[in-house]
Amino acid sequence: MAVTLADVAARARVSAATVSRVLSGNYPVAESTRARVLRAVEDLEYVVNGPASALAAATSDLVGVLVNDIADPFFGIIAGAVQSEMGAPGGPAGSGASNGSGGSGGSGGEAVRGGEKLAVICNTGGSPERELNYLTLLQRQRAAAVVLTGGAVEHPDHAAAVAAKASRLAASGTRVVLCGRPPIEDAITLTFDNRGGARRLTEHLLTLGHRRIGYVAGPADRTTTRHRLEGHREALTAAGLAEGAEQLTVHGLYDRASGYDATLELLRRDAGLTAIVAANDTIALGVCAALRDQGLRIPEDVSVAGFDDLPFSADAVPALTTVRLPLHDAGVRAGRLALGREPQPPGGVAMVRAELMARASTAPPRH
Amino acid sequence: MAVTLADVAARARVSAATVSRVLSGNYPVAESTRARVLRAVEDLEYVVNGPASALAAATSDLVGVLVNDIADPFFGIIAGAVQSEMGAPGGPAGSGASNGSGGSGGSGGEAVRGGEKLAVICNTGGSPERELNYLTLLQRQRAAAVVLTGGAVEHPDHAAAVAAKASRLAASGTRVVLCGRPPIEDAITLTFDNRGGARRLTEHLLTLGHRRIGYVAGPADRTTTRHRLEGHREALTAAGLAEGAEQLTVHGLYDRASGYDATLELLRRDAGLTAIVAANDTIALGVCAALRDQGLRIPEDVSVAGFDDLPFSADAVPALTTVRLPLHDAGVRAGRLALGREPQPPGGVAMVRAELMARASTAPPRH
DNA sequence: CTGTTAGCGCATTCAA
DNA sequence: TTGAATGCGCTAACAG
Numbered sequence: 001m002a003v004t005l006a007d008v009a010a011r012a013r014v015s016a017a018t019v020s021r022v023l024s025g026n027y028p029v030a031e032s033t034r035a036r037v038l039r040a041v042e043d044l045e046y047v048v049n050g051p052a053s054a055l056a057a058a059t060s061d062l063v064g065v066l067v068n069d070i071a072d073p074f075f076g077i078i079a080g081a082v083q084s085e086m087g088a089p090g091g092p093a094g095s096g097a098s099n100g101s102g103g104s105g106g107s108g109g110e111a112v113r114g115g116e117k118l119a120v121i122c123n124t125g126g127s128p129e130r131e132l133n134y135l136t137l138l139q140r141q142r143a144a145a146v147v148l149t150g151g152a153v154e155h156p157d158h159a160a161a162v163a164a165k166a167s168r169l170a171a172s173g174t175r176v177v178l179c180g181r182p183p184i185e186d187a188i189t190l191t192f193d194n195r196g197g198a199r200r201l202t203e204h205l206l207t208l209g210h211r212r213i214g215y216v217a218g219p220a221d222r223t224t225t226r227h228r229l230e231g232h233r234e235a236l237t238a239a240g241l242a243e244g245a246e247q248l249t250v251h252g253l254y255d256r257a258s259g260y261d262a263t264l265e266l267l268r269r270d271a272g273l274t275a276i277v278a279a280n281d282t283i284a285l286g287v288c289a290a291l292r293d294q295g296l297r298i299p300e301d302v303s304v305a306g307f308d309d310l311p312f313s314a315d316a317v318p319a320l321t322t323v324r325l326p327l328h329d330a331g332v333r334a335g336r337l338a339l340g341r342e343p344q345p346p347g348g349v350a351m352v353r354a355e356l357m358a359r360a361s362t363a364p365p366r367h
Numbered sequence: 368m369a370v371t372l373a374d375v376a377a378r379a380r381v382s383a384a385t386v387s388r389v390l391s392g393n394y395p396v397a398e399s400t401r402a403r404v405l406r407a408v409e410d411l412e413y414v415v416n417g418p419a420s421a422l423a424a425a426t427s428d429l430v431g432v433l434v435n436d437i438a439d440p441f442f443g444i445i446a447g448a449v450q451s452e453m454g455a456p457g458g459p460a461g462s463g464a465s466n467g468s469g470g471s472g473g474s475g476g477e478a479v480r481g482g483e484k485l486a487v488i489c490n491t492g493g494s495p496e497r498e499l500n501y502l503t504l505l506q507r508q509r510a511a512a513v514v515l516t517g518g519a520v521e522h523p524d525h526a527a528a529v530a531a532k533a534s535r536l537a538a539s540g541t542r543v544v545l546c547g548r549p550p551i552e553d554a555i556t557l558t559f560d561n562r563g564g565a566r567r568l569t570e571h572l573l574t575l576g577h578r579r580i581g582y583v584a585g586p587a588d589r590t591t592t593r594h595r596l597e598g599h600r601e602a603l604t605a606a607g608l609a610e611g612a613e614q615l616t617v618h619g620l621y622d623r624a625s626g627y628d629a630t631l632e633l634l635r636r637d638a639g640l641t642a643i644v645a646a647n648d649t650i651a652l653g654v655c656a657a658l659r660d661q662g663l664r665i666p667e668d669v670s671v672a673g674f675d676d677l678p679f680s681a682d683a684v685p686a687l688t689t690v691r692l693p694l695h696d697a698g699v700r701a702g703r704l705a706l707g708r709e710p711q712p713p714g715g716v717a718m719v720r721a722e723l724m725a726r727a728s729t730a731p732p733r734h
Numbered sequence: 735c736t737g738t739t740a741g742c743g744c745a746t747t748c749a750a
Numbered sequence: 751t752t753g754a755a756t757g758c759g760c761t762a763a764c765a766g
Binding site: 116 | 369412414415416417418419420421422427428429431436437438439440443444446447450451483485486487488489490492500501503504505506507508509535539622623652656659660678679683684
């Protein structure tokens with residue numbers, strides 16, 4: 001059906017083995033032979049058969065990136081960064097000067113072969129089942145690496161299942177990298193300093209003079225949610241404000257609508273609060289919208305803060321105070337780790353710093 | 368290294384062929400045998416070797432989804448919808464009742480095998496090279512289908528190259544589906560009615576009484592950009608307002624910052640305009656921010672409209688007038704088409720309707 | 735209903 | 751430096 005290695009070999013008048021060697025480039029081949037083979041490849045528009053290659057070599061060039069919500073820029077940025085690392089390593093050889101005499105519609109996508117991996121994004125939608133399912137699918141494909149991004153679901157059974165899958169993947173040669181979730185065995189981990197960042201954020205508010213601070217948290221069973229909330233509470237406790245906290249916390253999803261609704265609920269519980277901290281920037285946007293709809297000004301009446309520092313946060317109106325996570329850098333690093341291009345951090349775990357970005361949406365309380 | 372079909376066969380005391388049949392489920396097998404095999408599969412934690420399977424069957428279960436910008440919800444929604452269609456068809460058999468006596472960390476991801484495809488998202492970042500590159504990678508993997516989403520780059524060479532690749536993919540059995548871009552040969556296409564939607568949107572503004580309407584367009588070389596702009600101009604021309612149009616159009620990227628900058632530029636060119644149409648909702652957000660920063664109210668001083676009707680548009684402040692594209696539905700349909708679960712539309716091309724959503728951000732001009 | 739027999743296309747020994 | 755031979759793990763005819 002399609003053109004195979006053998007076809008190329010025949011046209012180039014060499015053996016299939018030689019063609020294979022030229023294409024993988026990891027074996028000495030005479031320059032003249034090499035040129036002849038490359039020409040045949042071009043003429044025939046040969047494209048390697050991935051499955052066959054993977055079967056024979058017992059490795060594939062697939063890299064899976066699992067995300068909780070593909071529609072959320074938080075994940076989009078990380079995933080995009082991971083993918084950006086997948087290109088060919090340095091200046092590749094091959095390809096060559098021969099600009100085909102070409103018929104209509106010359107190929108353009110030259111690289112018949114290269115060091116490139118196929119980084120693919122898998123959207124779990126936050127569903128544990130789908131997460132496991134994708135892991136199985138990737139295991140089936142004998143993926144070269146798997147990158148799990150974002151907070152993990154804390155349900156014990158699920159955590160155990162993921163850990164088990166990760167071990168099995170690692171055992172069969174698939175590199176497992178975690179980006180933004182707590183470490184597990186057999187995986188290289190890039191954790192985010194969610195707790196520390198959250199603590200510093202609330203301390204910032206405290207320093208400004210706020211005492212009644214509402215908190216809009218994410219889904220209760222996610223590590224990210226828990227850590228950020230814990231950081232918030234730490235700061236509150238240190239300031240001797242621990243007791244009211246529970247009352248001023250509302251859980252929701254990591255989206256704008258939840259922030260809107262939660263704000264209404266918070267206002268109902270305590271009309272006198274002077275600040276609201278959101279578990280992420282998207283929620284914070286909803287918080288701002290709700291506040292405005294209630295005729296409250298930001299930050300004059302109520303200060304608002306988010307988390308992540310997504311692109312839109314800096315130029316929101318007013319500019320949002322938040323905690324910056326270097327998502328792009330983290331993604332790049334996760335990609336390198338997945339390819340084995342970067343040495344493992346000591347202990348297999350590295351923490352990504354979170355930086356407070358104090359902007360216009362927070363100010364001293366009115367009173 | 369890993370456990371193979373043969374291992375399972377040995378343990379279940381049947382032939383490899385039988386195991387294969389049980390797993391693929393497309394062939395009659397005695398119930399008792401079937402149970403025995405399934406048990407062996409569970410005991411051994413066997414997972415099919417995808418590459419080997421793909422090689423033997425000459426088909427893979429990979430489906431590629433190409434997007435221009437993974438951080439943009441427009442693509443996130445479509446891609447997520449495509450993926451949501453990839454699960455098993457109906458109520459699958461198999462799996463069975465045997466709750467393994469199990470050691471620690473029971474699997475949970477039952478499906479050892481199913482009709483499921485692995486839908487993966489590939490982020491081109493709008494780069495023609497990367498688009499072609501991904502297409503090659505997917506061809507190499509012998510993907511079952513490829514879905515190209517969003518506007519296409521109009522550079523002639525690139526268009527030809529993509530068309531050529533699509534033909535080659537189609538020829539080798541990969542189904543090619545286009546979602547949100549103009550049709551090409553050998554592909555099933557779902558086009559969006561960008562032109563019609565844009566026309567109706569501008570007509571809406573015209574009907575309200577606006578005469579000086581600014582337009583913030585996307586990148587000049589994209590089909591989506593061109594079609595939406597053409598629709599806008601059609602409406603203007605029909606109203607005899609064609610001539611000022613060029614002057615009141617600014618191009619930028621499909622992001623918030625571009626909307627912000629473009630608005631400042633438009634205001635500079637004509638401080639008296641009463642409405643601004645943005646090429647999409649994200650841009651519209653930037654437009655609104657810029658307008659506010661200039662002390663202009665929406666819609667009292669200037670009306671604003673977007674395109675796409677992304678989730679945040681309905682609850683923006685004020686609610687954004689826009690054109691609704693059923694992105695989720697389109698993605699679902701593209702997914703079905705990619706799997707061959709839905710019959711091709713006549714001529715291989717279907718148009719997705721665009722619906723005007725008149726909301727609070729547009730009103731009659733002040734005067 | 736089940737086992738046997740051949741490859742699928744490529745990477746890699748081992749010789750030459 | 752190159753070619754010939756072997757097997758990766760699985761599916762798909764064929765028999766039985």
